[in-house]
Amino acid sequence: MKVWTDKCAYLSRRGREWLERAPSREVQRILVIRQCAFGDYMATRPFLVELRRLFPGAHVTLATVSTYRYAVPEDLIDELFVQETQGGLGAQWRSLRSLTPFDMLFDLADTARSRLLTFMTSASIKLGFPYRSLSNRLLYDVGLRRTNYHYEAEVLLDFLKVMGHKPRYPLDFAMPCHLGSDAERIIAYFPFASSSDKSLSFDAWRQLIEAAASTHVDYQHVLLEGHKAEEGGEFLAEVVARQGNVSVQPRMDLERLAEWMTRVSVLVCGDTGVRNLALATHTPTLGIFFRTLPYRYWPRYENFHEAVFLRDGATPGKADILHGLEELLLRLYPERELPRPSDEDGL
CATH class of the missing domain: 3.40.50.2000 (Glycogen Phosphorylase B;)
Incomplete structure (x- = not known):
């Protein structure tokens, strides 16, 4: 050859x-x-x-x-x-x-x-x-x-x-594939990472999820628990009690998690293995980066992955992430666009 x-x-x-x-x-x-x-x-x-x-x-x-x-x-x-x-x-x-x-x-x-x-x-x-x-x-x-x-x-x-091979695109992960426009109106969140400095604080996640739930009222907002004991959703209990469209998904094994991921509209998380699972199932993702290099975990051959990071290296704030989520949902599911509470208030 x-x-x-x-x-x-x-x-x-x-x-x-x-x-x-x-x-x-x-x-x-x-x-x-x-x-x-x-x-x-x-x-x-x-x-x-x-x-x-x-x-x-x-x-x-x-x-x-x-x-x-x-x-x-x-x-x-x-x-x-x-x-x-x-x-x-x-x-x-x-x-x-x-x-x-x-x-x-x-x-x-x-x-x-x-x-x-x-x-x-x-x-x-x-x-x-x-x-x-x-x-x-x-x-x-x-x-x-x-x-x-x-x-x-x-x-x-x-x-x-090097051997002249022609890989197929989109990449084939031999995993279950996302449902596309037939996905359920679920925004999933995974607030954990291999080390705490790679993810937002629990308080920041609490504020983000509650704000997103108040803005995107036509979606269910689901916090996904991890497989480690400390990766539970207890810190979100007050938001779950206040917001009827916020819930916690208990831990799942890898096979069930992959199937579940194919049905959500978008996953919001930092640099985590769960985000890589979403990439492998071609599930839309909104990645939040401030410690790790985003480009290594950001496919550009599909238009349904977005990365939120600031050029000065600062931690993205709630407004930055909500803006990225809004733009991504509009790009992926334009047929779902409904007036937001703020729009109705101005009528």
């Missing part, structure tokens, strides 16, 4: 020779290293779908570690390898040496553990996203420059573009 690279990529002589002489049908065993949390696993799904399209006969093994098991895309792979990281040095060494040789290895993580596994695993060709150029000559035959200014799921597909 032709190698589709230029000065944007590192390519070793061994890598070029192997790619040019190896027909895709001869690729029998592939290792994908991805040691990450919930949201990043969602972003990995299109890569695995397209990898299967490019190498339909290959046996695909996904390597992770025990701390990152939630939302592993086991439905898209043939085998899961969990690298030992908790035992003694002997157990960890045996774990590293337990994998048999592969035809291709993709390191999608670029962590200390993934680099060690890459080094210890035998493969005809190794491809990676090194943040440090030194890793190219030490570890990889193909090294791509990673950008965080494009949606993560698209960036991962660059590996397959």
